[in-house]
Amino acid sequence: MRKITRDDVRDIAEYEKIRDHFRRAIIELKKKRRVQVGDIVTLVFENRETVLFQIQEMMRAERIVHEDKIQQEIDIYNELIPEDNELSATMLIEIDDLQVLRQWLPKLVGIEEQVWLRIGDRHVIRALYEPGRSREDKTSTVHYVRFRLSPEEIRAFKDESQPVVLAITHEHYQAEAVIPPEVRRALAEDLVLE
Structure with missing residues:
Protein backbone atom coordinates (compact mmCIF):
# COMPACT_ATOMS: atom_id res chain seq x y z
CA MET A 1 0.00 0.00 0.00
CA ARG A 2 1.38 3.36 -1.01
CA LYS A 3 2.59 5.57 1.83
CA ILE A 4 1.32 9.12 2.42
CA THR A 5 3.43 11.88 0.88
CA ARG A 6 3.40 15.62 1.52
CA ASP A 7 1.41 16.08 -1.71
CA ASP A 8 -1.45 14.04 -0.20
CA VAL A 9 -1.78 16.28 2.85
CA ARG A 10 -3.82 19.49 2.72
CA ASP A 11 -2.87 22.55 4.72
CA ILE A 12 -5.16 23.37 7.63
CA ALA A 13 -7.23 25.99 5.76
CA GLU A 14 -7.82 23.68 2.77
CA TYR A 15 -8.60 20.74 5.04
CA GLU A 16 -11.17 22.77 6.97
CA LYS A 17 -13.16 23.22 3.72
CA ILE A 18 -13.52 19.47 3.16
CA ARG A 19 -13.33 18.22 6.74
CA ASP A 20 -17.02 17.47 7.36
CA HIS A 21 -17.36 15.44 4.17
CA PHE A 22 -14.02 13.64 4.68
CA ARG A 23 -14.82 12.89 8.31
CA ARG A 24 -18.21 11.38 7.43
CA ALA A 25 -16.56 9.23 4.75
CA ILE A 26 -13.91 7.98 7.19
CA ILE A 27 -16.53 7.16 9.84
CA GLU A 28 -18.35 5.01 7.26
CA LEU A 29 -15.08 3.44 6.11
CA LYS A 30 -14.05 2.56 9.67
CA LYS A 31 -17.36 0.75 10.24
CA LYS A 32 -16.14 -1.73 7.62
CA ARG A 33 -12.72 -2.02 9.26
CA ARG A 34 -13.70 -2.46 12.93
CA VAL A 35 -13.91 -5.73 14.87
CA GLN A 36 -14.95 -6.00 18.51
CA VAL A 37 -13.11 -8.83 20.28
CA GLY A 38 -14.96 -9.53 23.50
CA ASP A 39 -16.40 -6.83 25.71
CA ILE A 40 -13.53 -4.35 25.97
CA VAL A 41 -11.18 -4.71 22.98
CA THR A 42 -11.70 -3.36 19.47
CA LEU A 43 -9.37 -3.55 16.50
CA VAL A 44 -9.65 -0.89 13.80
CA PHE A 45 -7.76 -1.90 10.68
CA GLU A 46 -5.81 0.92 9.09
CA ASN A 47 -5.32 1.81 5.45
CA ARG A 48 -4.16 4.84 3.50
CA GLU A 49 -7.39 6.79 4.01
CA THR A 50 -7.63 6.18 7.76
CA VAL A 51 -4.00 7.21 8.22
CA LEU A 52 -4.39 10.34 6.08
CA PHE A 53 -7.39 11.28 8.22
CA GLN A 54 -5.33 10.88 11.40
CA ILE A 55 -2.56 13.08 9.97
CA GLN A 56 -5.03 15.79 8.93
CA GLU A 57 -6.80 15.70 12.29
CA MET A 58 -3.50 15.87 14.20
CA MET A 59 -2.36 18.85 12.12
CA ARG A 60 -5.70 20.55 12.77
CA ALA A 61 -5.74 19.83 16.52
CA GLU A 62 -2.10 20.81 17.06
CA ARG A 63 -2.19 23.68 14.51
CA ILE A 64 0.83 22.21 12.70
CA VAL A 65 1.87 24.48 9.83
CA HIS A 66 5.66 24.16 9.54
CA GLU A 67 6.82 21.85 6.77
CA ASP A 68 9.30 19.93 8.94
CA LYS A 69 6.62 19.22 11.55
CA ILE A 70 4.13 18.16 8.88
CA GLN A 71 6.70 15.76 7.44
CA GLN A 72 7.40 14.43 10.92
CA GLU A 73 3.69 13.61 11.37
CA ILE A 74 3.60 11.93 7.96
CA ASP A 75 6.64 9.81 8.84
CA ILE A 76 5.17 8.76 12.19
CA TYR A 77 1.74 7.86 10.86
CA ASN A 78 3.08 6.12 7.74
CA GLU A 79 4.23 3.36 10.10
CA LEU A 80 0.55 2.41 10.48
CA ILE A 81 0.08 1.78 6.75
CA PRO A 82 0.36 -1.95 6.07
CA GLU A 83 2.71 -3.45 3.53
CA ASP A 84 1.10 -5.45 0.70
CA ASN A 85 1.19 -8.71 2.69
CA GLU A 86 0.04 -7.21 5.99
CA LEU A 87 -2.98 -6.11 7.92
CA SER A 88 -2.32 -3.27 10.35
CA ALA A 89 -4.64 -2.35 13.21
CA THR A 90 -5.02 0.01 16.11
CA MET A 91 -6.12 -2.08 19.09
CA LEU A 92 -8.18 -0.15 21.62
CA ILE A 93 -9.05 -1.11 25.17
CA GLU A 94 -12.42 0.57 25.54
CA ILE A 95 -13.76 0.98 29.06
CA ASP A 96 -15.79 4.12 29.74
CA ASP A 97 -15.73 3.94 33.53
CA LEU A 98 -12.37 5.38 34.62
CA GLN A 99 -12.27 3.42 37.89
CA VAL A 100 -12.93 0.14 36.07
CA LEU A 101 -10.31 1.05 33.46
CA ARG A 102 -7.75 1.67 36.21
CA GLN A 103 -8.47 -1.81 37.57
CA TRP A 104 -8.10 -3.47 34.17
CA LEU A 105 -4.91 -1.82 32.83
CA PRO A 106 -2.54 -3.50 35.33
CA ASP A 121 -8.06 -24.59 10.77
CA ARG A 122 -4.65 -24.41 9.08
CA HIS A 123 -3.28 -20.91 9.61
CA VAL A 124 -2.56 -19.10 12.87
CA ILE A 125 -0.72 -15.77 12.66
CA ARG A 126 0.55 -14.04 15.78
CA ALA A 127 0.34 -10.25 15.76
CA LEU A 128 3.53 -8.25 15.58
CA TYR A 129 3.30 -5.35 17.97
CA GLU A 130 4.90 -2.00 18.67
CA PRO A 131 7.10 -2.39 21.75
CA GLY A 132 6.88 0.01 24.66
CA ARG A 133 3.10 0.29 24.89
CA SER A 134 2.99 -1.80 28.08
CA ARG A 135 4.92 -1.00 31.22
CA GLU A 136 5.60 -3.38 34.09
CA ASP A 137 2.71 -1.99 36.12
CA LYS A 138 0.07 -1.30 33.44
CA THR A 139 -0.65 -1.37 29.75
CA SER A 140 -1.77 1.39 27.39
CA THR A 141 -5.33 1.72 26.11
CA VAL A 142 -3.94 1.94 22.55
CA HIS A 143 -1.71 -0.63 20.83
CA TYR A 144 -0.55 -0.98 17.24
CA VAL A 145 -0.47 -4.49 15.83
CA ARG A 146 0.10 -6.00 12.42
CA PHE A 147 -0.37 -9.42 10.92
CA ARG A 148 2.14 -10.49 8.26
CA LEU A 149 0.67 -13.11 5.92
CA SER A 150 2.36 -15.51 3.53
CA PRO A 151 0.96 -15.88 -0.02
CA GLU A 152 -0.77 -19.11 1.07
CA GLU A 153 -2.32 -17.33 4.07
CA ILE A 154 -3.48 -14.45 1.85
CA ARG A 155 -5.19 -16.92 -0.49
CA ALA A 156 -6.86 -18.59 2.51
CA PHE A 157 -7.95 -15.19 3.88
CA LYS A 158 -9.59 -14.35 0.55
CA ASP A 159 -11.35 -17.76 0.41
CA GLU A 160 -14.65 -16.96 2.09
CA SER A 161 -15.40 -20.65 2.69
CA GLN A 162 -12.95 -20.57 5.61
CA PRO A 163 -13.73 -18.55 8.75
CA VAL A 164 -11.28 -15.86 9.85
CA VAL A 165 -11.13 -15.26 13.59
CA LEU A 166 -9.39 -12.65 15.72
CA ALA A 167 -8.41 -14.08 19.08
CA ILE A 168 -6.89 -12.73 22.27
CA THR A 169 -5.40 -15.32 24.63
CA HIS A 170 -4.13 -13.17 27.48
CA GLU A 171 -4.11 -14.66 30.98
CA HIS A 172 -6.76 -12.17 32.15
CA TYR A 173 -8.66 -11.65 28.89
CA GLN A 174 -9.67 -14.35 26.46
CA ALA A 175 -11.99 -13.54 23.60
CA GLU A 176 -12.59 -14.39 19.96
CA ALA A 177 -14.51 -12.77 17.14
CA VAL A 178 -15.25 -14.00 13.65
CA ILE A 179 -14.42 -11.22 11.22
CA PRO A 180 -17.74 -10.30 9.56
CA PRO A 181 -17.94 -10.80 5.76
CA GLU A 182 -18.15 -7.05 4.98
CA VAL A 183 -15.04 -6.33 7.09
CA ARG A 184 -13.22 -9.33 5.67
CA ARG A 185 -13.84 -8.18 2.10
CA ALA A 186 -12.52 -4.70 2.91
CA LEU A 187 -9.39 -6.19 4.51
CA ALA A 188 -8.90 -8.62 1.62
CA GLU A 189 -8.49 -5.59 -0.66
CA ASP A 190 -5.48 -4.55 1.46
CA LEU A 191 -3.70 -7.85 0.85
CA VAL A 192 -1.72 -8.24 -2.37
CA LEU A 193 -0.31 -11.56 -3.51
CA GLU A 194 3.35 -11.27 -4.47
Whole structure:
Protein backbone atom coordinates (compact mmCIF):
# COMPACT_ATOMS: atom_id res chain seq x y z
CA MET A 1 0.00 0.00 0.00
CA ARG A 2 1.38 3.36 -1.01
CA LYS A 3 2.59 5.57 1.83
CA ILE A 4 1.32 9.12 2.42
CA THR A 5 3.43 11.88 0.88
CA ARG A 6 3.40 15.62 1.52
CA ASP A 7 1.41 16.08 -1.71
CA ASP A 8 -1.45 14.04 -0.20
CA VAL A 9 -1.78 16.28 2.85
CA ARG A 10 -3.82 19.49 2.72
CA ASP A 11 -2.87 22.55 4.72
CA ILE A 12 -5.16 23.37 7.63
CA ALA A 13 -7.23 25.99 5.76
CA GLU A 14 -7.82 23.68 2.77
CA TYR A 15 -8.60 20.74 5.04
CA GLU A 16 -11.17 22.77 6.97
CA LYS A 17 -13.16 23.22 3.72
CA ILE A 18 -13.52 19.47 3.16
CA ARG A 19 -13.33 18.22 6.74
CA ASP A 20 -17.02 17.47 7.36
CA HIS A 21 -17.36 15.44 4.17
CA PHE A 22 -14.02 13.64 4.68
CA ARG A 23 -14.82 12.89 8.31
CA ARG A 24 -18.21 11.38 7.43
CA ALA A 25 -16.56 9.23 4.75
CA ILE A 26 -13.91 7.98 7.19
CA ILE A 27 -16.53 7.16 9.84
CA GLU A 28 -18.35 5.01 7.26
CA LEU A 29 -15.08 3.44 6.11
CA LYS A 30 -14.05 2.56 9.67
CA LYS A 31 -17.36 0.75 10.24
CA LYS A 32 -16.14 -1.73 7.62
CA ARG A 33 -12.72 -2.02 9.26
CA ARG A 34 -13.70 -2.46 12.93
CA VAL A 35 -13.91 -5.73 14.87
CA GLN A 36 -14.95 -6.00 18.51
CA VAL A 37 -13.11 -8.83 20.28
CA GLY A 38 -14.96 -9.53 23.50
CA ASP A 39 -16.40 -6.83 25.71
CA ILE A 40 -13.53 -4.35 25.97
CA VAL A 41 -11.18 -4.71 22.98
CA THR A 42 -11.70 -3.36 19.47
CA LEU A 43 -9.37 -3.55 16.50
CA VAL A 44 -9.65 -0.89 13.80
CA PHE A 45 -7.76 -1.90 10.68
CA GLU A 46 -5.81 0.92 9.09
CA ASN A 47 -5.32 1.81 5.45
CA ARG A 48 -4.16 4.84 3.50
CA GLU A 49 -7.39 6.79 4.01
CA THR A 50 -7.63 6.18 7.76
CA VAL A 51 -4.00 7.21 8.22
CA LEU A 52 -4.39 10.34 6.08
CA PHE A 53 -7.39 11.28 8.22
CA GLN A 54 -5.33 10.88 11.40
CA ILE A 55 -2.56 13.08 9.97
CA GLN A 56 -5.03 15.79 8.93
CA GLU A 57 -6.80 15.70 12.29
CA MET A 58 -3.50 15.87 14.20
CA MET A 59 -2.36 18.85 12.12
CA ARG A 60 -5.70 20.55 12.77
CA ALA A 61 -5.74 19.83 16.52
CA GLU A 62 -2.10 20.81 17.06
CA ARG A 63 -2.19 23.68 14.51
CA ILE A 64 0.83 22.21 12.70
CA VAL A 65 1.87 24.48 9.83
CA HIS A 66 5.66 24.16 9.54
CA GLU A 67 6.82 21.85 6.77
CA ASP A 68 9.30 19.93 8.94
CA LYS A 69 6.62 19.22 11.55
CA ILE A 70 4.13 18.16 8.88
CA GLN A 71 6.70 15.76 7.44
CA GLN A 72 7.40 14.43 10.92
CA GLU A 73 3.69 13.61 11.37
CA ILE A 74 3.60 11.93 7.96
CA ASP A 75 6.64 9.81 8.84
CA ILE A 76 5.17 8.76 12.19
CA TYR A 77 1.74 7.86 10.86
CA ASN A 78 3.08 6.12 7.74
CA GLU A 79 4.23 3.36 10.10
CA LEU A 80 0.55 2.41 10.48
CA ILE A 81 0.08 1.78 6.75
CA PRO A 82 0.36 -1.95 6.07
CA GLU A 83 2.71 -3.45 3.53
CA ASP A 84 1.10 -5.45 0.70
CA ASN A 85 1.19 -8.71 2.69
CA GLU A 86 0.04 -7.21 5.99
CA LEU A 87 -2.98 -6.11 7.92
CA SER A 88 -2.32 -3.27 10.35
CA ALA A 89 -4.64 -2.35 13.21
CA THR A 90 -5.02 0.01 16.11
CA MET A 91 -6.12 -2.08 19.09
CA LEU A 92 -8.18 -0.15 21.62
CA ILE A 93 -9.05 -1.11 25.17
CA GLU A 94 -12.42 0.57 25.54
CA ILE A 95 -13.76 0.98 29.06
CA ASP A 96 -15.79 4.12 29.74
CA ASP A 97 -15.73 3.94 33.53
CA LEU A 98 -12.37 5.38 34.62
CA GLN A 99 -12.27 3.42 37.89
CA VAL A 100 -12.93 0.14 36.07
CA LEU A 101 -10.31 1.05 33.46
CA ARG A 102 -7.75 1.67 36.21
CA GLN A 103 -8.47 -1.81 37.57
CA TRP A 104 -8.10 -3.47 34.17
CA LEU A 105 -4.91 -1.82 32.83
CA PRO A 106 -2.54 -3.50 35.33
CA LYS A 107 -4.16 -6.88 34.60
CA LEU A 108 -3.72 -6.50 30.84
CA VAL A 109 0.05 -5.95 30.72
CA GLY A 110 1.32 -7.83 27.67
CA ILE A 111 -2.07 -8.16 25.97
CA GLU A 112 -0.53 -7.02 22.66
CA GLU A 113 1.66 -10.16 22.72
CA GLN A 114 -1.38 -12.44 22.77
CA VAL A 115 -3.32 -11.34 19.69
CA TRP A 116 -3.86 -13.86 16.89
CA LEU A 117 -5.45 -14.15 13.46
CA ARG A 118 -6.77 -17.63 12.68
CA ILE A 119 -7.73 -18.54 9.12
CA GLY A 120 -9.70 -21.77 8.87
CA ASP A 121 -8.06 -24.59 10.77
CA ARG A 122 -4.65 -24.41 9.08
CA HIS A 123 -3.28 -20.91 9.61
CA VAL A 124 -2.56 -19.10 12.87
CA ILE A 125 -0.72 -15.77 12.66
CA ARG A 126 0.55 -14.04 15.78
CA ALA A 127 0.34 -10.25 15.76
CA LEU A 128 3.53 -8.25 15.58
CA TYR A 129 3.30 -5.35 17.97
CA GLU A 130 4.90 -2.00 18.67
CA PRO A 131 7.10 -2.39 21.75
CA GLY A 132 6.88 0.01 24.66
CA ARG A 133 3.10 0.29 24.89
CA SER A 134 2.99 -1.80 28.08
CA ARG A 135 4.92 -1.00 31.22
CA GLU A 136 5.60 -3.38 34.09
CA ASP A 137 2.71 -1.99 36.12
CA LYS A 138 0.07 -1.30 33.44
CA THR A 139 -0.65 -1.37 29.75
CA SER A 140 -1.77 1.39 27.39
CA THR A 141 -5.33 1.72 26.11
CA VAL A 142 -3.94 1.94 22.55
CA HIS A 143 -1.71 -0.63 20.83
CA TYR A 144 -0.55 -0.98 17.24
CA VAL A 145 -0.47 -4.49 15.83
CA ARG A 146 0.10 -6.00 12.42
CA PHE A 147 -0.37 -9.42 10.92
CA ARG A 148 2.14 -10.49 8.26
CA LEU A 149 0.67 -13.11 5.92
CA SER A 150 2.36 -15.51 3.53
CA PRO A 151 0.96 -15.88 -0.02
CA GLU A 152 -0.77 -19.11 1.07
CA GLU A 153 -2.32 -17.33 4.07
CA ILE A 154 -3.48 -14.45 1.85
CA ARG A 155 -5.19 -16.92 -0.49
CA ALA A 156 -6.86 -18.59 2.51
CA PHE A 157 -7.95 -15.19 3.88
CA LYS A 158 -9.59 -14.35 0.55
CA ASP A 159 -11.35 -17.76 0.41
CA GLU A 160 -14.65 -16.96 2.09
CA SER A 161 -15.40 -20.65 2.69
CA GLN A 162 -12.95 -20.57 5.61
CA PRO A 163 -13.73 -18.55 8.75
CA VAL A 164 -11.28 -15.86 9.85
CA VAL A 165 -11.13 -15.26 13.59
CA LEU A 166 -9.39 -12.65 15.72
CA ALA A 167 -8.41 -14.08 19.08
CA ILE A 168 -6.89 -12.73 22.27
CA THR A 169 -5.40 -15.32 24.63
CA HIS A 170 -4.13 -13.17 27.48
CA GLU A 171 -4.11 -14.66 30.98
CA HIS A 172 -6.76 -12.17 32.15
CA TYR A 173 -8.66 -11.65 28.89
CA GLN A 174 -9.67 -14.35 26.46
CA ALA A 175 -11.99 -13.54 23.60
CA GLU A 176 -12.59 -14.39 19.96
CA ALA A 177 -14.51 -12.77 17.14
CA VAL A 178 -15.25 -14.00 13.65
CA ILE A 179 -14.42 -11.22 11.22
CA PRO A 180 -17.74 -10.30 9.56
CA PRO A 181 -17.94 -10.80 5.76
CA GLU A 182 -18.15 -7.05 4.98
CA VAL A 183 -15.04 -6.33 7.09
CA ARG A 184 -13.22 -9.33 5.67
CA ARG A 185 -13.84 -8.18 2.10
CA ALA A 186 -12.52 -4.70 2.91
CA LEU A 187 -9.39 -6.19 4.51
CA ALA A 188 -8.90 -8.62 1.62
CA GLU A 189 -8.49 -5.59 -0.66
CA ASP A 190 -5.48 -4.55 1.46
CA LEU A 191 -3.70 -7.85 0.85
CA VAL A 192 -1.72 -8.24 -2.37
CA LEU A 193 -0.31 -11.56 -3.51
CA GLU A 194 3.35 -11.27 -4.47
